[in-house]
Amino acid sequence: MSQASFCYHSYVSLHHALLGLLAEEPMSGYDLLKRFQHSLEAVWPVRHNQIYVELKHLSERKLIRLDTTGARGRKVYTLTPQGRAEVLAWVQQESDHTLHFEPMLKINFLWLLKSNEQIAYLKREEAHYKQQMDWLKTQMRSLPNVDPDGSIAARQAAAEAGLGFLQAMANWALQTRKKLE
Amino acid sequence: MSQASFCYHSYVSLHHALLGLLAEEPMSGYDLLKRFQHSLEAVWPVRHNQIYVELKHLSERKLIRLDTTGARGRKVYTLTPQGRAEVLAWVQQESDHTLHFEPMLKINFLWLLKSNEQIAYLKREEAHYKQQMDWLKTQMRSLPNVDPDGSIAARQAAAEAGLGFLQAMANWALQTRKKLE
DNA sequence: GAGCGCATGTAAAGGGTTACATGATTCT
DNA sequence: AGAATCATGTAACCCTTTACATGCGCTC
Numbered sequence: 463m464s465q466a467s468f469c470y471h472s473y474v475s476l477h478h479a480l481l482g483l484l485a486e487e488p489m490s491g492y493d494l495l496k497r498f499q500h501s502l503e504a505v506w507p508v509r510h511n512q513i514y515v516e517l518k519h520l521s522e523r524k525l526i527r528l529d530t531t532g533a534r535g536r537k538v539y540t541l542t543p544q545g546r547a548e549v550l551a552w553v554q555q556e557s558d559h560t561l562h563f564e565p566m567l568k569i570n571f572l573w574l575l576k577s578n579e580q581i582a583y584l585k586r587e588e589a590h591y592k593q594q595m596d597w598l599k600t601q602m603r604s605l606p607n608v609d610p611d612g613s614i615a616a617r618q619a620a621a622e623a624g625l626g627f628l629q630a631m632a633n634w635a636l637q638t639r640k641k642l643e
Numbered sequence: 644m645s646q647a648s649f650c651y652h653s654y655v656s657l658h659h660a661l662l663g664l665l666a667e668e669p670m671s672g673y674d675l676l677k678r679f680q681h682s683l684e685a686v687w688p689v690r691h692n693q694i695y696v697e698l699k700h701l702s703e704r705k706l707i708r709l710d711t712t713g714a715r716g717r718k719v720y721t722l723t724p725q726g727r728a729e730v731l732a733w734v735q736q737e738s739d740h741t742l743h744f745e746p747m748l749k750i751n752f753l754w755l756l757k758s759n760e761q762i763a764y765l766k767r768e769e770a771h772y773k774q775q776m777d778w779l780k781t782q783m784r785s786l787p788n789v790d791p792d793g794s795i796a797a798r799q800a801a802a803e804a805g806l807g808f809l810q811a812m813a814n815w816a817l818q819t820r821k822k823l824e
Numbered sequence: 825g826a827g828c829g830c831a832t833g834t835a836a837a838g839g840g841t842t843a844c845a846t847g848a849t850t851c852t
Numbered sequence: 853a854g855a856a857t858c859a860t861g862t863a864a865c866c867c868t869t870t871a872c873a874t875g876c877g878c879t880c
Contacts, residue, residue: 475745476839482752492859505747512840514861534848534859553752554760559771561808562743564656566686569801571734572665573793579735590740612754620750623815627742630811634804657867673831693868695833715831740854 476516479506481525481549484541486613488529491537493515501601501617504594504624520545532560565631584639591632598624657697660687662706665722667794669710672698672718682782682798685775685805701726746812758823765820772813779805805808 471522480523498508518541520526521642525545527540572580576599602621606614618626664670664678672694675724679689698720701707710719722730746768753761783802787795 475748478752479748482755485755486754489859490859495799495859502748502751505742505744507743507840508647509841509863510859511842514841514859515816518861532859535861536859545694549752550755553749553755554764557749559746559766559775560688560744561686562688563686563741565738565740566801566804566808567656567660567683568734568738569804570660570683571666571730572733572796572800574663574666574731574734587738592821594740613751614755616754617749619819620747621748623750623812625809626815627747630807631804634807638800638803671831672833672865676831688868691831692833692870695831699833713831716833717831765871 475506476508476512477520478549478552480513480516480520481541481545482553484526484539485546485549485579486611488538490532490539501620504598505620581639583641584635584642587636588632588639591628591635595625595628595632598628651793656687657689657693658701659730659733661694661701662722662726663699663734665707665720666727666730667792669721671720677806685779686801702738762820764821765816765823769813769816769820772809772816776806776809776813779809 479498479502480494481641483494489497491510494513494517495508495510498506498513517526517537521528522540524542525548526539527542529540574584575583598621602618605617605621609615660679660683661675664675664683670678672691675694675698676689677695677700679687679694684751698707698718701711705723706729707720708723710721712718753764756764779802784801786798790796
């Protein structure tokens with residue numbers, strides 16, 4: 463999946479993800495957290511505190527601007543032109559294709575288990591992927607129908623990529639188990 | 644792909660990966676680095692220095708033992724019984740299914756690009772996945788034929804999982820592009 | 825003797841996780 | 853009045869990355 467030379471990564475994607483979400487509309491840290499939990503968390507998990515810290519950095523760097531302060535200390539941020547330029551540059555850039563995924567690492571060490579344990583592990587994995595697929599399909603159904611800027615289509619495409627990935631993993635778990643049985 | 648409650652992760656997998664590799668046979672830091680670069684780096688990248696630091700921790704914790712010191716300062720480590728117990732516990736444990744993969748994050752922000760740029764991006768992505776598949780197939784062909792403990796079968800299975808993943812991503816890139824064109 | 829591959833480290837900085845901490849508003 | 857949800861933060865710790873640093877052994 464990756465030659466050694468392909469493996470340089472930046473690891474600063476939360477930063478870009480926040481800018482990207484703010485390109486849709488002004489939002490608060492809490493809104494951003496919810497957006498992550500409902501769609502992005504699967505590919506880029508975050509803790510609420512990390513968002514608030516990053517938001518502070520971003521506004522110091524003038525990539526976002528504090529817009530309004532609402533009820534309960536709510537702070538709404540807007541993307542600045544510089545911020546928009548930065549996300550755009552990131553999207554256009556060559557991606558870092560490094561995959562960080564524990565189950566794929568674990569596969570390499572499955573041989574340490576007894577045959578029946580391996581089978582049980584693969585069964586659990588398959589069930590997990592199928593369950594995640596169901597969850598994703600639910601999320602997809604709850605996407606808005608109106609799509610003025612194309613961001614909903616992009617979320618749809620993202621969900622489809624996720625489904626493809628989960629399907630591939632579920633198939634793999636099934637096939638591998640069949641070979642063992 | 645993941646409900647919020649599923650998202651707790653340990654992030655200490657390098658540790659386990661090293662122990663897992665040492666379960667196959669005693670190795671030096673350099674050997675471990677090479678093993679990473681030839682198969683594991685795609686799912687868990689490392690820098691050489693991180694390996695050496697981790698090896699030091701691991702031997703302090705008596706999970707591995709310094710075996711022999713060879714030419715050019717080569718240090719070969721062996722897994723201790725405690726170390727073997729630790730890997731085993733890790734493999735049996737429920738996996739952390741959090742996926743860290745930049746392209747899947749980026750998909751959500753593709754709408755920021757012009758239509759022709761989106762198409763170009765997806766073309767590049769597809770080409771990348773296909774190229775990676777070729778590389779992986781080459782790696783698979785170079786796997787040893789003898790497999791005394793089952794570790795080669797596991798590496799084979801890992802490569803197949805990777806292939807499935809890459810195929811799914813390549814398909815996705817193609818399908819999504821077709822929709823745009 | 826120049827260059828490559830083997831072989832191992834240290835230190836600082838950055839990013840993410842865990843634990844700690846607080847307070848307002850709405851609903852029952 | 854209590855619970856749930858909204859809403860934002862700080863600090864310590866851990867892991868990873870980047871940069872720096874060194875030296876042996878073989879081959880051409």
